[in-house]
Amino acid sequence: MLIVDREGTAEEAKKLGLKDGEFDLIVGHLGRKPSFTELAMFSGMWSEHCSYKNSILLLKKLYSESDRLLAKPGEENAGSLKINDKQAVVFKVESHNHPSAVEPYQGAATGVGGIMRDVFTMGARPIATLNSLRFGMPAKDQRTRYLLRRVVKGIGDYGNSLGIANTGGEIFFHESYTRNPLVNAMTVGVADIDKMATAKIPGPGKWVVYVGAKTGRDGIHGASFASKNLSKESEEERSAVQVGDPFLEKLVMEATIECIQKKLVLAIQDMGAAGLVSSSSEMAASGNVGVRLDLEKVPARETGMVPFEFMLSESQERMLMVIEPGNWDKVKAVFDKWELDAAVIGETTEGKNLQIFMDGKCYADLTAEILTKKAPRYEREQKPVAMKQGAADLNQLDELLQKADISGVTKLFAKLLAHPNLCSRQPIYRQYDTDIGLKRVIGPGQNGCVVRVPHSDSALAVTIDGNGYYIAIDPYKGAQHTVAEAVRNIAATGAVPIGLTNCLNFANPYIPENYWFFAQAVTGMSDACREFKVPIVSGNVSFYNESEDGPVLPTPTMGVVGLLEKAVHAVPAAPADLSSKLNLFLCGKFAPSQQASQYHYAEGKPLGGPLPSLDLKTELAGAQKLAKLAGAGVLAAAIDLSAGGLMRAACRVAFACFESSGKMPSITLDITVLGKGLADTLLLGETAHCYLVAVSDANASALEKEHSAEFPVAKLGSFEAGGGKLKLGQTEIALADLYAAWAGGLKEYFR
Structure with a gap:
């Protein structure tokens, strides 16, 4: 021609x-x-x-095996899995990082629009959208505050106008994202298999x-x-x-x-x-x-x-x-x-x-x-990076509790709960329509979000997670922790995880150290998914996330979808019925560490490890137990332990109750049950494997019967209506003071 x-x-x-x-x-x-x-x-x-020219050779090695799989990763616009014989879930996550750095409103809005089209081109009707966001520290930089507000508004305006519920997400702040924010959007849809x-x-x-x-x-x-x-x-x-x-x-x-x-x-x-x-x-x-x-x-x-x-x-x-x-x-x-x-x-x-x-x-x-x-297909040179060692453990909480210094403990907890990485995300998700479509069972601010599958009794639990902090310390283990955290979010709702999508946000691949982080994280993610039998069905790679200030923290984002055969078995993070006193149990192998924790970051300590211990078989056993207990109706509430540790998890349960009922409950924790160690580590350190669950007296024995070496079950305290106290031995803290700090952490940036 x-x-x-x-x-x-x-x-x-x-x-x-x-x-x-x-x-x-x-x-x-x-x-x-x-x-x-x-x-x-x-x-x-x-x-x-x-073209994925610097990543495709590694991505082809990802674990993607499942009887539910309808198409291999990359074959279609998004990943798809069977929900049942007639319906499929279609989902994917993608980045719009650079456009959002230049024009945050349109960059974020069109990111949402693009991922929606990937889903409905397959004949699936979108029923939920989520997002994973990364910014610099808003208190330190005026442009960061501008980017934060405009990105959130772009996401909200587009999703709200389109009529798709924004059911959840996550956000993390670190100085490395100041010039190069990360804006990852995920959409989940449902299709009739014969009409895809x-x-x-x-x-x-x-x-x-x-x-x-x-x-x-x-x-x-x-x-x-x-x-x-x-x-x-x-x-x-x-x-x-x-x-x-x-x-x-x-x-x-x-x-x-x-x-x-x-x-x-x-x-x-x-x-x-x-x-x-x-x-x-x-x-x-x-x-x-x-x-x-x-x-x-x-x-x-x-x-x-x-x-x-x-x-x-x-x-x-x-x-x-x-x-x-x-x-x-x-x-x-x-x-x-x-x-x-x-x-x-x-x-x-x-x-x-x-x-x-x-x-x-x-x-x-x-x-x-x-x-x-x-x-062209390349596998670039890799240069390993030595793991940074963290600072010495802190013992300030331990000393305050020994002195029964209620004011000091309150100030420390309030400071942590007000930190942008630990505070309430309500100022963000209140700008989104989270109810439209009448499919929501559990909304944002808890664990994974749960949405009904149309024309069925079942529901989907969806979550999105990332931990660049862990990846920067140990990319292989950090990626496994990220998958495990997403699986715990799903398990805490009572659902069984069935598939994962990812958005791999890394820096310039032509720099050997950067490519090593990428390769290690991809391998760690795949190995964890293989252990959990959770296929990777779709994804996106975003390289070149760095500016003249340097690279962002390497940040693979994981979106996981879980299945509840019966929507009525979904477990909230806070009890719906407080007419009687509930028992609090700590479930899972509790091994907290201050190293690499948000407690250390909030206290200005240098980034360093090692990461908390992680056993994938133990994680899987715990996730399976939670699904079994939820299906049997044993759990009144459940929440996984993550950033902020046991203290933040307990407070989040109380705060969720307060926001739904208007009454602040009381929580009693017997920290002697946690074993020996600094209170700082036991209450503020981070651990894998673990859930804080609430059960009635009638169901307590059913939970205790599940105790095993892989899934320890220990009664930790109680949860009751009214009083508004967090009781730690002889120390009683007013939860209203902690709630004020937690609820206000991001408010000033959206006025």
């Missing part, structure tokens, strides 16, 4: 973000120099963001249909922008940030799902990163067919756009469908009903070439697999 476009050059390849030697690789694949349009297409598809869509084109002779919003110049080179370090220069690249319209996305979602349910769609893909070139080439390559596109037929909102702009635009709320020609009138009728653009812009062809035409002239003609399957 005669290409009218001029040739691209090696210099232009470098400016477009391609690495040294990759222009020559392109020439070798094509047997000629690429046209400029082709070169631009390569810059998107061979970017780190689209695929991204794989079935063959030639089909029509390629563009649907949704018109194309503009926003987001051009967005994938390349996300594949390099943030700098003062790149922070000015606002044209690489997309602009979203949630109300339009709602229409696109409804029209898309309607077409899929009516079986009018043969294949479909979201036009996300790298826009039209990504969706068309990936669909063509997966179906092993050719595709011809005629760009003058693409609905455009700007004049004078040239082929490479059409191909690389990341304008939001757009989809690419493949349909039978005979179904065009039916498809057009659906999109006309929803007042959306729909246009036939091409066809699938014999052969394997992706051909780009405009006004009858050819600008690109190359096999789709060169853009996708033949993208």
